[in-house]
Amino acid sequence: MTVKLSLATLDQAKATAAIPAYDPKTLSHGIVHFGVGNFHRAHQAIYLDDLFNTGKGHDWAITGAGVMPSDAAMREKLKAQDFLTTVVEQDNNKTGARVTAPMIDIIAPGETAALIEKLADPATRIVSMTITEGGYFIDAAGHFNPAHPAMVEDAKNPTAPKTVFGLILAGLKVRKERGIAPFTIMSCDNIPGNGEVTESTVIGLAKLSDADFAHWIHENVAFPNSMVDRITPATGQREIDILRQDFNIDDNWPVFCEEFKQWVMEDKFPLGRPALEEVGVQFVPDVAPYELMKLRILNGGHATIAYPSELLDIHFVHEAMEHPLIRAFLAKLEKEEIIPIVPPVPDTSLDAYFDLIEHRFLNPKIGDTIPRLAQDGSNRQPKFILPSTRDRLDQGLDIVGLSLVSALWCRYFAGTSDSGRKIAFNDTSAEKLQAAAIKAKEDPDAFLVFDEIFGEVSGNELFRKRFAHALKTLWTEGTAKTLELYLADELVK
Template sequence: MSVRLSERTLSEIAATAAVPRYDRSRLAAGILHFGVGNFHRAHQAVYLDDLFETGEGHDFAIVGAGVMPSDQAMRDKLASQDYLTTVVEQDNARTSARVTGPMVDMLAVGDAEAIIERLADPAIRIVSLTVTEGGYFVDSDGVFDPSHPAIAADGASPDQPKTVFGLIGAGLRRRSERGLAPFTVMSCDNIPHNGKVCRSAVVGTMRLSDPAFADWIDANVAFPNGMVDRITPATSQREIDHCRETFGIEDAWPVYCEEFKQWVLEDDFPAGRPALEKVGVQFVPDVSPYEAMKIRILNGGHAIIAYPAGLMDVHFVHEAMETDLVARFLDKVERDEIIPVVPPVPDTDLGDYFSLIKRRFANPKIGDTVRRLCLDGSNRQPKFIVPSILDNLKAGRAPEGLALESALWCRYCRGTSDGGTAIEPNDPNWDKLVERAKAAETDPSAWLAMTDVYGSLKDEPRFAEPFARWLAMLAEKGTAETLRVYLGKS
């Protein structure tokens, strides 16, 4: 018999899952978070839940907010269960469930005034966000694009913003008008220098309507960089059913994740912060080495296995790791072309880190899908793959393996697997990618002409030539045989 998740039923749920032992009625909001998705609930919210269990930080509870239709759907689900979430951690050796309770409210999507007013609440000292890699309106060089229609609209109507960055700017303005100190803005997204990128987005948006206040934000508001890590697949009916059948919990949207998690943060919180170092968060002067390691080795590794596996009709990530050609492709590209250009990381052996990553990818309990890894390549490739390509070229090496990865992404965007299965749209720019992938069959430079992804690499023969060669081989021989050729090269 299952029990619907709510504050009232926690005593029953405690028989099968850990539940909050702190008094949620005594929590006070200190963080407003944009983008209450699975990763946030498996990562930042879990760290806060751990801290609250120690009896500390109870004035840093979370209020959720969002701007997308999916945010409203999440609000409806979470509100129906008192903003509680079931987090199921799955390791090779065990599966455990816990109910987390650091969220106390979530604001209605589209109510800009309510969000701005909550941002102006002096109790809110941190505004955090997870809006995905593509949500920062930047080009391939990480430069903010103020001409984007959504940003331009906020510039024209700064009192009725619809983007996260317009809302944050409006909230900071209202605090300033009331003589209140600014909050800290903390990006939890998986992008290099996420604090710097977030600063550019907020300042750039405000500059369209109030350049002087934009300068004030740039000079007075803290945007610490951070590195976040936890593999967290999307929730489907599979996870909802498993949660009910295994733990007896009826959760409208449970979160399933691996046991491993990591968070490295620059300690720049002038308005105060919770003592997260007591629950495993690592505070450092400079997060850059950690984020470069993670983004290139883990996220780059995801891209390396994603497209060959997708073209070979492999469904789950652990199945991709069980596919010899895919696993060997990952190993060779990482060891030959990625790890050698990752800067040293304090107290970290990069070889050991890669071994850990492979074990995490191979975890069969996670149920992470290849399709999720293939998602949004147009925003992920310039952040996860292209920097390693450029560093190899600077070192005088032709990046054969990364050129093949790029050709595999192009071939994937052709829209059919090697077995003839249709690949459903899997990128915000899918139609344009399909058009370019078809054009690249006869003119490979058509794909590399995406300067927002590749910059000027189209004109670099040490990359363009192997890309064209691998793309032609994929069309002629298919993915498996092309991988065999690559792996057989010295």
């Protein structure tokens, strides 16, 4: 019989899944988290669940914070099961489920006063976020964009904010007025120097309405950098059905993820933090080497396989890795162009790290999809691919493969696969990118006009030449033949 997940049914769920070793009712609030989607529930929440299972840190429970309209649906689904989540961890050769309970509430979108009061609560010592790469209001160089309409609006109405950063500022303002020490602000997104970027946006927004307050934040608020990693696909009916069929648990929004997880972080928490080092989090003086390795090799790898796979009508990531041309393309690009310019990482072999990534990408149980990897390229390309291109160009090195990745992205935005299948985009800049990609069939430079994406790279003669030739080849020869030419070192003009 299927168990409908709730606190009342936890004992029944333990027949097929691990359940908390602690009583969720005894937890108390310590963290406000923006963005309670799948990655958060498979990552930060898992580490906290691990810690709580040791009997420690029970005053660090999570209160979720909703901002986007979609967060309302998430809240209703999770509230109906007492904010429990079933996490299914899948390695290539094994699968296991666990019910986690570190979240005790979610404040719904629109409940602004309640959320600001929770941010001002002295028990709130950390405010964390997973709001995706596009949620930080920054340009291609990683600088705060004060002209963004959402930032302009929040600056005009600081007491009625609508964005994550406006809400954080409102909470900090109340704490300052009440003489309560500020919380630590912790980004858990895939952005180079995510703590520094978060600080730039928070202080940049504050400056638009109150320069003195911005200075106070600079002097008093901590923004630790961190590197996070776990492949976590979106949840669909497939995952809900698998959980019911294989584990007899009915969960409104379960999370499926790989077994591997990693979290590397700076130890900058003036009001204290959970003892996460006891459950596998690495606290290091400098996150940058780990972060750069992950962004370039793993996230860059995802971007590398996404667009040829879309053009060849491949849906799942593991199927892309089973395609000999795509797997060989990834390996050649990584080993010849990406890995050689990644700086050394303490106690880490970059070649072994790539081998691990290949293993992870090949995992057939995850069900990670190519459309997920291909989405939001206007925010991901400037962070995962183009920095490697820029660094190689700065060193006088060639960029045949990296230019091909950019050309594949352009060809993808023309809107159809090689077979003529219509491609569905998920990108805030999709309309202008598609218009440019169609023009680029005849004039490749038409796609390189977006400074917020390509930055200084678009002005480099070698990049423009390599990009133009790769794009022309994709249109005349098709994706498979273009990959063959690249693998044979014949994609050079």
